[in-house]
Amino acid sequence: MRNYLAQLGNIKPTAEFKLITLLGEDLPGAVTVVPLRGNSGLSCNSTDTEQDEDKHAYRFSLAGVQLKFSAVAKPRGGLTIPAKGVGGDWIIKLPAQNYMHVPENEFAMMQLASMIGIPTPEIRLIALEDIGGLPEMGMLAGGSALAVKRFDRALGGRRIHVEDFAQVYNIYPDKKYEGVSFGNIANMIWILTGENGLKDFIRRLTFTILIGNGDMHLKNWSFIYLDGKTAALSPAYDMVSIIPYIPNDKLALKLYNTRHMQSISMEVFRKMSQKSQLPQHFVLQIVRDTVDEATTLWKENYRHFELSAHSLQCIDKHIKEIRL
Numbered sequence: 001m002r003n004y005l006a007q008l009g010n011i012k013p014t015a016e017f018k019l020i021t022l023l024g025e026d027l028p029g030a031v032t033v034v035p036l037r038g039n040s041g042l043s044c045n046s047t048d049t050e051q052d053e054d055k056h057a058y059r060f061s062l063a064g065v066q067l068k069f070s071a072v073a074k075p076r077g078g079l080t081i082p083a084k085g086v087g088g089d090w091i092i093k094l095p096a097q098n099y100m101h102v103p104e105n106e107f108a109m110m111q112l113a114s115m116i117g118i119p120t121p122e123i124r125l126i127a128l129e130d131i132g133g134l135p136e137m138g139m140l141a142g143g144s145a146l147a148v149k150r151f152d153r154a155l156g157g158r159r160i161h162v163e164d165f166a167q168v169y170n171i172y173p174d175k176k177y178e179g180v181s182f183g184n185i186a187n188m189i190w191i192l193t194g195e196n197g198l199k200d201f202i203r204r205l206t207f208t209i210l211i212g213n214g215d216m217h218l219k220n221w222s223f224i225y226l227d228g229k230t231a232a233l234s235p236a237y238d239m240v241s242i243i244p245y246i247p248n249d250k251l252a253l254k255l256y257n258t259r260h261m262q263s264i265s266m267e268v269f270r271k272m273s274q275k276s277q278l279p280q281h282f283v284l285q286i287v288r289d290t291v292d293e294a295t296t297l298w299k300e301n302y303r304h305f306e307l308s309a310h311s312l313q314c315i316d317k318h319i320k321e322i323r324l
Helices: 002-008 016-026 102-115 182-211 266-275 280-304 309-321
Strands: 068-073 090-093 123-127 144-149 161-164 222-225
Touching: 002 016, 090 102, 102 123, 102 144, 102 182, 102 280, 182 266, 182 280, 182 309, 266 280, 280 309
Parallel strands: none
Antiparallel strands: 068 090, 090 144, 123 144, 161 222
16 A cells, blocks of 8 residues: 555655655544645655655555555445545455455454444445446455445544554554553553443454454554543454464464464463453453354354355354364
């Protein structure tokens, strides 16, 4: 995504401040970054300064494995990507270029998460041909995209602030798998959001283990500030089963002393709760309830999900191997 946007803006991918100039009008959350007119204070080489900003570059700043664009709903259905990419209230996540059917995978896992009570945004699985203004992205592994309603935008375009946990812990994105454990996050959520927030977090963490999502790193957990000042967990996002693509994948962060999903037991959650100063009985009961609900609903519904036979087999095998 960085290389694509830099090419459209005629700047180098490493030119951080020029990228901020290009993307700053539609950042996640309520922050807007704009250049100081007439005195940028930047020291750039001639390649950066000789080219004016491309007024029609697609501005969107969410990173990740999949290419993402901000979009708006068409009056008669479907979505369209505005020429400047600003003001959209949906996120379009395109198919990956090297992993098959990632949008279908995420759509199914988000549906299952919603079934067990995890807060999720509105989502749609949409054919690429129904997306207006889509740029040519080369070969993609599939014909559908995932559309996710932005929870950091309200009616009328009002911006709602969010911050991911890499921001919370002041950790740079390239260190998003390091330095913080799930126990650290649980403790912070318990202190700042109380019983309801902790319940939501433990349910999501248990679900992450059950579906084999090895990519729930620090940037895939966020606080949202609906009133501008009170922290709560944002709706869940980026819930994908990684197991069909990376067999035996590990957790993105440590849970007590392990990242191996198959080795996580109730005892691991008990020790994590003790170390993180959480109410042990409460945490363990949420884990049990989540396992019971998720496994039952998976058995009842997995045939209805738009997943390949390979993905279904891999996810089902993984769920049966979890020791919780």
